[in-house]
Amino acid sequence: MKILLSNIRQLLQVRDEVKQPLRGSQMVELPILEEAWLLLDGDLIADYGSMRLNTLPEADQIVDCTGKFVLPTWCDSHSHLVYAGNREGEFIDRLNGLSYQEIAAKGGGILNSAELLQRTSEKDLYQQSEQRLKEVMALGTGAMEIKSGYGLTEESEMKMLKVARQLEENHPIDIKTTFLGAHAIPKEFNKNGDAYIDHIIKEILPAVAKEELADFIDIFCEEGYFNVAQMESIIQAGQQFGLAAKVHLNQFNSIGGIPAAVRHKALTVDHLEVMKEEDYEALQSGETLAVALPGCSYFLGIPYTPARELIQRNIPLALATDMNPGSAPSGNMNFVLSAACIKMKMTPEEAINASTINGAFAMGLENTHGSITRGKKASVIITKQIPSYGYLPYSFGSDLIHQVLIAGKEIRT
Ligand code: NIG
Ligand code: FE
CATH class of the missing domain: 3.20.20.140 (Metal-dependent hydrolases)
Structure with missing residues (x-):
């Protein structure tokens, strides 16, 4: 089952392989893809790209993420x-x-x-x-x-x-x-x-x-x-x-x-x-x-x-x-x-x-979790429509999550 998340406002934490935990000034860098799509194939991340440049891949289900932010699960x-x-x-x-x-x-x-x-x-x-x-x-x-x-x-x-x-x-x-x-x-x-x-x-x-x-x-x-x-x-x-x-x-x-x-x-x-x-x-x-x-x-x-x-x-x-x-x-x-x-x-x-x-x-799962990387687990948070990702820590106590996918499975019903 292929799920395509389209029209994502910002796809956060997009990285190739990360070999070492981040430290010092690396902690400040959060790699972002603007106006993006993300393709999940079963329990894994298959691919991602820009809505502006690429033609969209085929999928069994398309989830429109207009105005929403997508990031790896915690x-x-x-x-x-x-x-x-x-x-x-x-x-x-x-x-x-x-x-x-x-x-x-x-x-x-x-x-x-x-x-x-x-x-x-x-x-x-x-x-x-x-x-x-x-x-x-x-x-x-x-x-x-x-x-x-x-x-x-x-x-x-x-x-x-x-x-x-x-x-x-x-x-x-x-x-x-x-x-x-x-x-x-x-x-x-x-x-x-x-x-x-x-x-x-x-x-x-x-x-x-x-x-x-x-x-x-x-x-x-x-x-x-x-x-x-x-x-x-x-x-x-x-x-x-x-x-x-x-x-x-x-x-x-x-x-x-x-x-x-x-x-x-x-x-x-x-x-x-x-x-x-x-x-x-x-x-x-x-x-x-x-x-x-x-x-x-x-x-x-x-x-x-x-x-x-x-x-x-x-x-x-x-x-x-x-x-x-x-x-x-x-x-x-x-x-x-x-x-x-x-x-x-x-x-x-x-x-x-x-x-x-x-x-x-910190739990030896760096090869499968923690970033939007091809081949890692299809585990992502889709936010509600919010002005910026800084809103996540700023609006303490608010529920800003629209949907959670863990290993490709929708968690919120
Ligand atoms: O991480 N500090 C030791 N262990 C736990 C608390 C245990 C408890 O109070 O039940 C902790 O804080
Ligand atoms: Fe503890």
């Missing part, structure tokens, strides 16, 4: 979309003055979600998660990463990862999974992080790897959670099974995790709300991508990741939602785009690059 490289229930109660506790860390210290937080998830059946967990997945696909997300980390036992970590794999099987969106067993120390381990890390490395990780349930490995490296040495052990253990690392770092404190993660060739370091000079220097010297999660800063009222400093220092930067019940209960990449511009002073071009091609790099 690549959300950091999410915890699979979870049970919610933590609205803790949200109210925070409004009444408790901090995120105080709630966690009382046994709430991640352990609260884990307790509920352990009691939730795989079927129920699937249904709750699928509802969220359908919502984010309609909001324009065409590829995403989903982490475990609310199981904290072999059985429940596997349950989460299986649900993520089933979601991918049953929906056109591409999903990468990350094993985050080291998200918090389970109560049974009595604050003994080393013993739990040992258990993860010897028992849970081999079981997860045997069933090929994970593409990446992750750990929450933070005061009160896991230290740098434990992070290094987890990254190395993951490498034994061919899992690259994507790690939670510098959310509340800078404790030396970034230099270590870069040394161990982590694919991404995520959060980075609190940064020291040595953290910047490590990122400048390596290949690791920075991932900023403005939805988390917004929701918790913590600092925003210093995007301007990262870009100015030539460090590749991606944007993601962090969708999770505790620190960012939203999977809306359109909001992330707005928050990145409004709060982190990124330009619309930088924010779109960080949410598409760099997001694809």
Whole structure:
């Protein structure tokens, strides 16, 4: 089935092969084809061209995009979309003055979600998660990463990862999974992080790897959670099974995790709300991508990741939602785009690059996602009639999407 999108006002993010994540001044360039057409053949992008120059190709269906903008779907490289229930109660506790860390210290937080998830059946967990997945696909997300980390036992970590794999099987969106067993120390381990890390490395990780349930490995490296040495052990253990690392770092404190993660060739370091000079220097010297999660800063009222400093220092930067019940209960990449511009002073071009091609790099999907390129997935957002693409971040909170196609399938009905 060939679908031709014709009369597109501007086709955004049109690129030939992109070999490296964008950094520095490359972030400002958003390649555009004015008055364009785009041909989708099945689940792939077949061709594109100018309405002015070319004769239109044959197609089974023609969609008139007069006055509309077309861009690749969002690549959300950091999410915890699979979870049970919610933590609205803790949200109210925070409004009444408790901090995120105080709630966690009382046994709430991640352990609260884990307790509920352990009691939730795989079927129920699937249904709750699928509802969220359908919502984010309609909001324009065409590829995403989903982490475990609310199981904290072999059985429940596997349950989460299986649900993520089933979601991918049953929906056109591409999903990468990350094993985050080291998200918090389970109560049974009595604050003994080393013993739990040992258990993860010897028992849970081999079981997860045997069933090929994970593409990446992750750990929450933070005061009160896991230290740098434990992070290094987890990254190395993951490498034994061919899992690259994507790690939670510098959310509340800078404790030396970034230099270590870069040394161990982590694919991404995520959060980075609190940064020291040595953290910047490590990122400048390596290949690791920075991932900023403005939805988390917004929701918790913590600092925003210093995007301007990262870009100015030539460090590749991606944007993601962090969708999770505790620190960012939203999977809306359109909001992330707005928050990145409004709060982190990124330009619309930088924010779109960080949410598409760099997001694809941040989950190893750069060959199939993140740009309008022949042979990549036919996953595109068609906007409503808007004055300019800068309207996307500018009109925060508005729904400016007319239609989303993921792997050639219409998502909005
Ligand atoms: O990325 N910081 C660690 N993990 C999640 C939040 C987990 C939770 O509060 O449930 C995050 O913010
Ligand atoms: Fe997270």
